Amino acid sequence: EPTASLDRASADRLVGDLLALARERGRTVIAVSHDAAVIAAMDRVIEVADGAVVAAGAA
Structure with missing residues (x-):
């Protein structure tokens, strides 16, 4: 998880910078x-449960 152990502000900045x-x-x-x-x-999310795709679409 790219934001594990980060505070909210740092996580938001990391995600914003990565997407930009x-x-x-x-x-x-x-x-x-x-x-x-x-x-x-x-932009898009794929949800996986027990090794199978259970949902996919826009975030």
């Missing part, structure tokens, strides 16, 4: 997280 860099360079970010704020920042 990805957009700037035309790249895709794949992140695993249980943090609702991180998930909400993504």
Whole structure:
């Protein structure tokens, strides 16, 4: 999880910087997280449970 053990402000900055860099360079970010704020920042989310995709769509 990219923001594990970070305070909210640091986590928000990291996610913002990571997504800005990805957009700037035309790249895709794949992140695993249980943090609702991180998930909400993504364009697309794929939810996996017990090794199977159970939901996919816009964040």
